Each structure stands twice: as structure tokens, then as C-alpha cells.
Amino acid sequence: MLVNRRQPARSMRGRHWFVAVVSITVLVFASSTALSAPAEVRILALSGPEATYVRQAAEYYNQRVGPSENIRIQVEELGREGYFERVTTSLLSRSPAFDVAWVLNTMVGQFARAGVVENLDPYFKDPKLFPYSFDNYLPVAIEGVRIDGKVYAVPLWISTQFLYYRADLISDPQALDTWEGFLQTARRFTRSHNPSSPTEYGATIQGRRFVTLPKEFYIYMWSFGGDFFTNGRPSLNSPAAVNALTFYVDLLRRHRVVPPDAVNYEYSQVLNALLTGKVAMAIQWDAAYNELKKNLGDKIAIRATPAGPGGRAAFTHWYGAVINAASRQRREAFRVLAWMTSDPQGSVLLGRMGLPVPARSVLLNPEVVAVNPHWAFMYDFIAKSGRSEPSISAWPEVEQTLINALSAALAGEMTPEDALGQANRTLGQAISR
Amino acid sequence: MTIPASDRYVAWLMVAGAAAALAGVTLYPFMMALRMSFLDIRLINYLRNPPFAELANYRALINDPFALRSALVTLGFVAATVSVQLVLGSAAALMLNHRQMPARGLVLALALLPMVISPAVAGYMNRILLDYLHGPVPWALRSLGLPAPLGEPLPAFITAVLVDTWQWAPFIMLLVFAGLRSLPAELVEAAQLDGASFWRLLWFIILPVLRPVLGIAVLLRATDAIRTFDTLYILTGGGPGSSTATVSIYLYQLFASGRFGEASAGAVLLLVVLGAALRPALRHVVS
Numbered sequence: 001m002l003v004n005r006r007q008p009a010r011s012m013r014g015r016h017w018f019v020a021v022v023s024i025t026v027l028v029f030a031s032s033t034a035l036s037a038p039a040e041v042r043i044l045a046l047s048g049p050e051a052t053y054v055r056q057a058a059e060y061y062n063q064r065v066g067p068s069e070n071i072r073i074q075v076e077e078l079g080r081e082g083y084f085e086r087v088t089t090s091l092l093s094r095s096p097a098f099d100v101a102w103v104l105n106t107m108v109g110q111f112a113r114a115g116v117v118e119n120l121d122p123y124f125k126d127p128k129l130f131p132y133s134f135d136n137y138l139p140v141a142i143e144g145v146r147i148d149g150k151v152y153a154v155p156l157w158i159s160t161q162f163l164y165y166r167a168d169l170i171s172d173p174q175a176l177d178t179w180e181g182f183l184q185t186a187r188r189f190t191r192s193h194n195p196s197s198p199t200e201y202g203a204t205i206q207g208r209r210f211v212t213l214p215k216e217f218y219i220y221m222w223s224f225g226g227d228f229f230t231n232g233r234p235s236l237n238s239p240a241a242v243n244a245l246t247f248y249v250d251l252l253r254r255h256r257v258v259p260p261d262a263v264n265y266e267y268s269q270v271l272n273a274l275l276t277g278k279v280a281m282a283i284q285w286d287a288a289y290n291e292l293k294k295n296l297g298d299k300i301a302i303r304a305t306p307a308g309p310g311g312r313a314a315f316t317h318w319y320g321a322v323i324n325a326a327s328r329q330r331r332e333a334f335r336v337l338a339w340m341t342s343d344p345q346g347s348v349l350l351g352r353m354g355l356p357v358p359a360r361s362v363l364l365n366p367e368v369v370a371v372n373p374h375w376a377f378m379y380d381f382i383a384k385s386g387r388s389e390p391s392i393s394a395w396p397e398v399e400q401t402l403i404n405a406l407s408a409a410l411a412g413e414m415t416p417e418d419a420l421g422q423a424n425r426t427l428g429q430a431i432s433r
Numbered sequence: 434m435t436i437p438a439s440d441r442y443v444a445w446l447m448v449a450g451a452a453a454a455l456a457g458v459t460l461y462p463f464m465m466a467l468r469m470s471f472l473d474i475r476l477i478n479y480l481r482n483p484p485f486a487e488l489a490n491y492r493a494l495i496n497d498p499f500a501l502r503s504a505l506v507t508l509g510f511v512a513a514t515v516s517v518q519l520v521l522g523s524a525a526a527l528m529l530n531h532r533q534m535p536a537r538g539l540v541l542a543l544a545l546l547p548m549v550i551s552p553a554v555a556g557y558m559n560r561i562l563l564d565y566l567h568g569p570v571p572w573a574l575r576s577l578g579l580p581a582p583l584g585e586p587l588p589a590f591i592t593a594v595l596v597d598t599w600q601w602a603p604f605i606m607l608l609v610f611a612g613l614r615s616l617p618a619e620l621v622e623a624a625q626l627d628g629a630s631f632w633r634l635l636w637f638i639i640l641p642v643l644r645p646v647l648g649i650a651v652l653l654r655a656t657d658a659i660r661t662f663d664t665l666y667i668l669t670g671g672g673p674g675s676s677t678a679t680v681s682i683y684l685y686q687l688f689a690s691g692r693f694g695e696a697s698a699g700a701v702l703l704l705v706v707l708g709a710a711l712r713p714a715l716r717h718v719v720s
Contacts, residue, residue: 081667085689092479110691113477200566209672260584261565263673269564278566393477400690404499404675411586411674413502422498 038072039332043321044087044101048267049287050157050319051077053355054102057340060349065339071332084211091116094326099333102156102319104211105144109393111322112147118323119150123334130334132342140382141358144391145320153320154337158358160314160382161219162374164274164292165281167301169198176281179223179247182306186257189280193257199280200259204273205251206283207263209407214399216283217406218315218389220244225310228390234427236402237420240310245416249409263410274300289374290354302374304381316386318358394430401426463704469697476691483694490698500699502675503683506590510679511658513594514601515651521598522605522650527635529606530613545607547600556667559596563668586676589669593677596668597661605650612646613639652714659707 043058045051058073066072076098078086087101091111103111111117124130134142141155163176169189175181186202187193206212221227226241228234235241251258259265259273271288273279275295283305292300304312321340323333339346341357350357351368356375362368363379389395405419414422470490474483494500525544529537547555565571565581574582582592616639624638640647662681665671671678671686678686680703687696 085685088476088689088691092476094480110476115480207673209670209678259565260581261563261571262584264560264583264669273566276567394475394691396476396690397692400686404678404686407672408674411672411676413586413674413676 038066038070039329040072040074041329041333041336042074042076042098044076044078044098046083046102047077047079050102051075053350053353056353057350069335071335073336091324096326096328099324099327099329100321103322105318105320106389106395108145108153108320108322109147109391110396112152113393116325117152118325118330119152121150129331130338136342136359136361138358140386141318144318144388153322154341155318155358156321156341157319158356159286159318160316160378161283161285162302163281163305164284164300164302166299168299169280173303176303176306179306179308183255187255190257199277201279202257204258204265204270204279204282205262206266206270207410208266209403210266212266213406214402215315217248219283219305219313220248222313222387223308223310234424236424236427241420242416245409245420249416252410253412286378312385313387314381314385316382316388392431394433398427398430466697466700469693470701472694474694479693486694490694493695494699499675499683503678503680506675507659507679511655514597514658515654517594517598518602518605518654519651522602523609525606526609526613529610545603548603552663553667555600556664560668563592583669586674589673590676593665593668596664601654605654608646608650612643616642
């Protein structure tokens with residue numbers, strides 16, 4: 001009996017063709033879907049007002065702007081404790097897990113020299129990526145992120161500290177123009193000195209062993225006439241700086257006009273102390289203004305920090321957004337940052353939310369200033385008295401030594417002279433490298 | 434009885450996977466840290482060719498006053514936490530083991546709750562409870578004329594010990610309780626029949642029999658206490674001053690400020706010191 005072998009072969013070929021056609025169709029569909037999927041730009045931000053602003057901006061962008069740019073923003077919020085360390089390890093590991101990170105201006109130098117963040121000059125010069133005016137950024141903000149002549153971060157948030165005080169309790173705020181007046185007012189509003197004081201303590205400080213401690217101390221140091229360098233040589237332990245630290249420590253240890261555990265306070269604890277009326281005044285970041293005003297209204301007001309023998313000082317720093325050199329969508333990440341800081345729509349939106357982008361279109365925009373009335377004061381304060389930390393790549397080492405030394409002085413473990421001596425030695429070693 | 438070669442081969446094969454994984458997560462990082470401890474390696478040259486630094490990192494640590502302080506704080510913290518937790522945990526276990534203890538299961542479950550909280554959460558929780566202006570604990574302490582728990586170095590150190598004890602004394606309690614449950618009843622009954630008081634029973638019968646369990650408890654808690662980081666970092670950041678800045682916090686801050694070489698040297702030194710200190714203890718416990 002003959003077996004017809006042709007029929008099985010023909011049906012097998014037909015089946016093969018069918019599978020091939022279906023596979024190709026699926027592949028084409030999948031790749032076209034992948035190609036048309038928006039690029040997802042992942043931004044790391046600190047938990048707190050920082051992440052809040054970025055989330056709100058991301059929501060707006062993803063709905064109104066992203067579809068036309070084919071870009072989508074995803075925000076990853078990290079806890080404040082350990083945030084900068086996490087960013088450092090991620091950048092050093094060359095992980096493409098995120099595209100943009102908020103960093104302080106003092107950190108940009110080391111990241112730039114390590115080669116882990118993108119040089120942004122080519123992006124700023126490309127009109128397709130940056131069709132705005134570069135001069136819109138405040139020069140002080142751009143200079144802070146210009147390393148070896150190249151810009152490595154997009155300035156995102158300029159920040160300073162005000163003296164917040166209870167305007168309903170302190171009837172002579174002019175007394176707060178000097179440190180002596182500040183101390184006398186603090187004593188008047190400390191219950192252990194004045195039993196009829198409406199507040200428990202006159203003031204508070206940010207004494208926690210954290211990055212905010214030295215940033216508050218610099219205000220005292222500069223206004224007492226001290227500085228990081230004098231005639232090109234480290235001078236953190238100059239007599240003026242030692243006097244400043246002595247005054248600062250005495251607020252806690254001698255005069256007792258600040259809560260005894262102010263050595264454990266930073267932004268949140270100082271904010272709570274003001275909100276709950278436990279203290280009459282405090283030096284605090286501009287970021288706290290809107291929340292304090294929302295809760296206390298006209299009871300809270302701001303002034304420039306007191307002046308001393310060295311004049312007045314507005315500690316100024318800014319967050320910059322760096323682009324991860326290992327990111328796979330650096331162009332898209334830059335487009336997002338350009339929109340946030342320079343686009344008339346984006347930057348003003350962020351400004352109206354409360355983010356002080358260091359750009360003229362934001363800080364000097366009447367529409368934005370109307371919603372953030374303290375910005376006019378902040379701009380003026382920074383313009384007249386703004387000072388910032390030195391831009392050296394080993395700054396984090398110096399800062400950590402300062403944190404340890406200042407904390408030791410506050411705890412009474414070291415004298416102010418020894419504490420600043422230790423910090424000055426570290427500064428000398430850092431610049432000699 | 435000799436084990437056949439084929440069985441030995443299979444046994445080694447079964448252990449090989451776990452050994453490789455262990456080597457990967459312990460030996461490799463240690464070798465990296467050892468290498469980095471001899472390099473002048475910082476954040477800015479991490480991805481480039483950092484130069485050989487000989488013993489400069491080790492010298493820098495020895496000359497850093499904060500390094501010595503952190504070592505002393507760690508020693509004090511370990512001694513205080515282990516001894517307090519041993520006493521409290523053992524006392525709680527004895528109470529729990531008492532034949533007239535009511536609702537033993539429920540009490541045990543409640544007592545173990547602090548242990549299951551993440552150390553970071555424990556740190557945050559206690560930081561809020563201990564806030565001088567708003568926390569209930571300082572409010573109660575003030576009425577007794579006691580100082581702010583986190584305001585000065587010594588109170589902050591004591592508070593850190595107490596917070597750690599609150600969280601980990603139940604662990605000792607659990608170990609000792611398990612030991613007590615396996616205590617031969619005849620020993621205790623015989624002693625009681627002979628008229629032994631509770632304290633004589635405890636000192637001459639119970640504690641000697643429980644010595645291996647207590648040894649393991651001390652060893653485990655001591656190694657944990659040396660490594661404590663998250664609770665302390667959240668609670669005080671290592672302050673006030675350096676009163677709660679243990680070696681873990683000190684090394685973390687070295688790393689965070691980009692001093693990778695010194696941080697690695699510190700980690701290697703810590704391992705060497707711990708190894709030397711724990712070896713006799715481990716031998717004693719195992720024997």
C-alpha cells in the first residue's frame with residue numbers, strides 16, 4: 001500500500017508559515033509599542049517640601065506637557081536621613097536606576113570631579129533642548145554649580161534662613177537687629193528667666209549632629225567677623241569665629257534660652273517648636289514660611305538674622321539637579337529640568353507652588369511674588385548679605401568634621417576653641433590635597 | 434565509622450553552594466575593604482586609579498580624636514546594654530516561667546512586640562516620645578526634677594541604652610525562658626525538698642545549668658550591640674557631641690563624607706579587634 005507523504009509535508013509548511021506571520025506581527029506590534037512608550041525620567045528627591053514640590057510639578061507635567069514631549073516624570077521620595085549617602089552610592093555604582101537627583105551645591109564639585117554626573121554645557125547650548133535664556137538664572141546660583149568652567153547641575157532651589165519671630169508677642173522687633181538684642185529678647189521669653197513669659201523658651205537652635213548644624217553656625221560666624229579663609233589661609237579658629245561659637249553654645253549651656261534637647265533639633269523640630277508656640281523665635285529655613293503663615297497667620301513674621309561686628313550674613317545655598325552620567329535618557333532628563341526652571345509655564349508653576357527657583361523669571365515675577373511675598377525680602381536679603389560655603393571638592397570631609405566639632409562644643413565635650421581648631425586643621429588638609 | 438568517599442563528596446557538594454554565597458557576601462566585601470584601606474581613595478578618585486597610601490589611613494584613624502571617642506562609646510554601650518538586658522531579660526524569664534504566671538502566652542506575645550519593630554521605626558518612635566517640648570516622657574521626667582533625656586551626653590547615653598533594652602531585652606527573655614523550660618525538673622524539686630531558698634536555687638542550680646544559654650545570649654547581644662546603627666542614628670544622630678556615636682556611626686559618617694580609605698581601614702580594624710575579642714568567647718560557648 002502506498003503512503004501519501006505529500007499531504008503531511010504540505011500541512012506542516014502551512015503551519016510554519018502561519019507561526020512565522022503571527023510571530024512577526026507580534027514583534028512589530030511590541031516594538032512599535034515600546035518605541036512609542038514615553039521616556040520615563042526618574043527623579044530622586046528628599047522627603048519633605050522638596051519631594052512635595054517635585055510631585056506636584058510631575059503631576060502637572062505628566063498631564064499637560066509630557067504627552068507632547070513623549071516624556072513622563074516619576075518621582076522617588078527618599079527619607080531625609082541617609083538621602084545624600086544613598087545618592088552618592090548610587091552615582092558611584094554607575095546605576096542607571098535614576099536619572100536626576102537633588103543635591104546640595106557643595107556636593108556638585110566632588111560628583112563632577114568623580115565623573116558621575118553629566119556636564120550640562122552641551123545641553124544648555126543646544127537650542128532644541130534649551131530654547132530659553134541662560135542669563136535667566138541668578139549668577140550666584142550658576143557660579144555655585146560651575147566646576148572647572150563647566151556647569152554640572154541645574155539650579156533648582158535657592159535657600160536661605162530668616163529669623164522667624166512671634167510678631168504678636170515681640171513688640172520691639174528692632175531689638176533683634178543685633179545679637180545682644182536677640183539674647184535679651186530670648187531671655188524675656190524664657191519662662192525660667194521670666195515666669196510670666198507666654199512661651200517656654202525664647203528661641204531654639206538646630207543643634208542636631210546633622211548638615212544643618214554648621215549651616216546655622218555660619219550665620220553667627222560671619223556676623224561676628226569670622227570666615228573660612230583669611231588672606232588665603234584657613235581661619236575657622238580665628239578669635240572672631242571662636243567668639244561666635246562661644247555665643248552660640250552659651251545660648252544653650254549658659255543662658256538656657258533654648259530647649260535643652262535643641263542638640264537634637266533640625267528643620268522639623270524647629271518648625272514644630274514655632275508652630276506649637278513653645279518658642280518665641282528661631283532661625284529657620286525659608287521653606288518653613290508658607291506652613292508657618294498658613295498656621296499662624298500674622299502672628300509670625302520674618303526678619304534678617306541679627307548683625308554682629310562683622311555685619312549681617314544670609315547663609316545661602318541651593319539645591320541643584322544633577323543628571324546621572326549613567327542615565328539612559330540624559331536628554332529627556334535635561335528637557336524636564338529645563339522646563340522646571342526656565343520654561344515660562346513650568347518655572348512659574350513651580351514658583352507659584354512655593355519653590356524658589358533661582359531664576360529671574362521666578363523670583364522677580366510679580367505673579368509669583370504675590371503668592372510668595374517673602375521672596376522679595378529673600379531676594380533682597382541674599383543680594384545684600386548672601387554668603388555661601390567655599391566651593392572645594394573635599395568640602396563634605398570638612399563639613400563632617402565641623403558637624404562633629406560643633407556638636408562636641410554644644411555638648412560641652414570640647415571648648416569652642418578646640419572644636420574650631422580641629423575643623424580648621426581638616427580644612428587645611430582638604431585644600432592642600 | 435568511616436563515611437564513604439562518595440557520601441563525603443556529596444556532603445561537600447551540598448555545602449559548596451552555601452559556602453560560595455557566604456564567601457560572596459562576606460569574603461569579597463572584606464577583601465575589597467582591605468584593599469581600599471591601603472589606598473588614598475575618596476569620592477573624587479573612586480572611579481579612577483587611587484594611589485597606594487601604605488598605612489596612612491590607619492594612622493589618620495589613630496590620630497582622629499573622634500575615632501577613639503567612638504570606640505570608647507561603643508565599649509560602654511555594649512557593656513551597659515548587655516549587662517542590663519541580661520539581668521532584666523533573665524528576671525522576666527524567671528517570672529514568666531513561674532508556675533503561677535497567669536496568661537503566660539499572652540504576656541509572652543506582648544513582651545516580644547518591641548523586637549518585631551524595625552530598629553529605624555523604634556528610633557523615630559522614641560525620638561517623638563522623648564522630645565522635650567512635646568513628648569510625654571520628658572513631661573513626666575520634669576515633674577520628677579529629672580533632666581531632658583536627650584539633652585546632655587550622659588542622659589542621652591543612658592536613654593540610648595534604655596531604648597535598646599526596651600527593644601532587645603525580650604530577646605534575652607526568650608532565650609532564657611526556653612532554657613528554663615528545658616531545665617530538668619528533678620534538679621529543682623530535689624533542691625526545694627532539701628530546703629533551698631529561691632536565691633540559693635537560682636545561684637547554685639539554675640544559673641549554672643543555664644550558663645551555655647546565657648553565654649550564647651551574651652555573645653549574640655554583644656555582637657548586635659557593636660553593630661547597632663539605625664536606632665541610634667535616628668534617635669540622636671550620634672549626639673549630643675559624640676555621646677552616642679558608636680563605631681558604626683563614626684564609620685558611616687567617614688563613608689558619607691567620601692573618606693572611603695579611612696572608613697575601610699576602620700572596618701578592617703574593627704573586624705580584627707572583634708575577632709580577637711570574640712574568639713575566646715566563642716570557644717568557651719561552643720565548648
